[in-house]
Amino acid sequence: MRTSSNPAFRNLPRSAAGTPYAGFDQPYGQPGYGAPAGYGAPMGYGAPRTSSDAATRPMTVDDVVMKTGASLGVTLLAGVITAIWAQAQVAAGSMGAITGAMIGGLLVGLVLSLIITFKQVANAPMTLAYAAAEGVFLGALTGVFELVYPGIALQAILGSAAVFVVMLVVYKTGAVKVTPKFRKWMIGALGGVAIVMLVNLVLALFGINTGLRDGSGLAIVFSLVVIGIAAFSFLLDFDMADEAIRQGVPAKFAWYVAFGLLVTLVWLYLEILRLLSYLQQD
Template sequence: MRSTSNPAFRNLPRDASAHGQYGPNVGFEQPYGAPQGQGGVPGYGPGRPGTASADRPMTVDDVVIKTGLSLAVALVTGVLTAIWAQSQLVVDGAGRVSGMNGALLGALIGGLLVGLVSSLVIIFRRKPSGPLTLVYAGAEGVFLGALSGLFELFLPGIALQALIGTAGVFIAMLVVYKTGAVKVTPKLTKWIIGAVAGVAILMLVNLLTAVFFGFNPLRDGSPLSIVFSLVVIGIAAFSFLLDFDQADRMIRAGMPSQWAWYAAFGLMTTLVWLYLEILRLLSYLRE
């Protein structure tokens, strides 16, 4: 399979026989010929009669519905948690925030850990799971909602701005992909993967220097941190192209419809990353 910056798509099965035989289908772009075996996604032959509905070939509608459902879960849990979070802050006599209740801290840490564990299980179990994908979406909704609630208290309206920005970037990159304005080539794929790896290394180094030396140049609100956030947002945006391309290849290869949950999970991870980075950038600019 063609490489991707999103770990959700790296462990897709390479053995076509594991899922039966399917004919080519239509993906995000039209029209397609018979693309069996192209792009590293397993190819499938003529369909077999009597296949269960769960094993029917995956379609664009499957990806849209699963992604929409996952996004709805994240949004609902996020909004409810954000509203609740603002009531969990400790305010002193002067009306200043002096801390947070343990429940809010638990929501932040719990949402982060549950999201991390569920994502690792999805990535390494090599099998799609609707319930696990929804658990991941809900956990990330709780984590981002709690974080957004904190930001909202000090910077009113920032969460909505970040949400609109995330939606705008997603729609823009979908249009770019569908119109073919930017083609997902092996060269572009390698560039994005390298950029993601580079950003991850920089973030890790920055975290270590912040913990051990109190030096946090990439996350302290300085001009350098603003530039860094803009670069990360750009990389996250281009990562959507790889997510769309991988989902497209899964569809064209005729993978079973249940794998739409895997595509939905891949898109959700990029959406979560993008929202978090836009929220961070807006906080720098508004401060």
């Protein structure tokens, strides 16, 4: 039985006969995105909703690459446009508009992710809408960071891309094997980080500083730990996508895989952006 760190990969679709594909007859999964934006909600059971024509051929690696590329492209485009707009708003002294864009993008992304996750929706409109919402959120946030720390946006993007590529190479070469024991360790690590982040958030609301998010040495170490966990969770995501391809799930499920990978990438980017801001503080 395969498990992924990402809630988007908890269940795979069923065959046309209504029976689970081999190897996917039991529910599985654990918190994925974690506390940063609240996307670690457990998934419901069932199969991603796919049209009948999408079931005529099995999913391939090309399907995953193209759908993931399209989703990342939408996020990047929306992010760049929003970041440029955010910088113009800062120059005009309109921080309220930027805050509204960040909150709006975050909430829309959260709602869409919950719908996709709980209802197992696998289609282009929902995945691309989620990608656009995350682009607006990340763009508004990055635009402000870029004004305070020039060059941080490009560094965060390159850092996230580098981590993704490195972990893909690690997975493909088998340098780190995705074993049942590895999955259990990852589930525990993700659950632990989610709990710590949630507790830290609650304490922060009451004005209590735990030192995990204030740019201190402890905050830097914590961010490095979170980045490491996010990076290794890609191995579980890759393994799940690989298994889906081997089992011949419907081609349209590639949109669901793209959504799951994007969730982890957004989490990774946010944490790298945060770490870079710590390192550039005086």
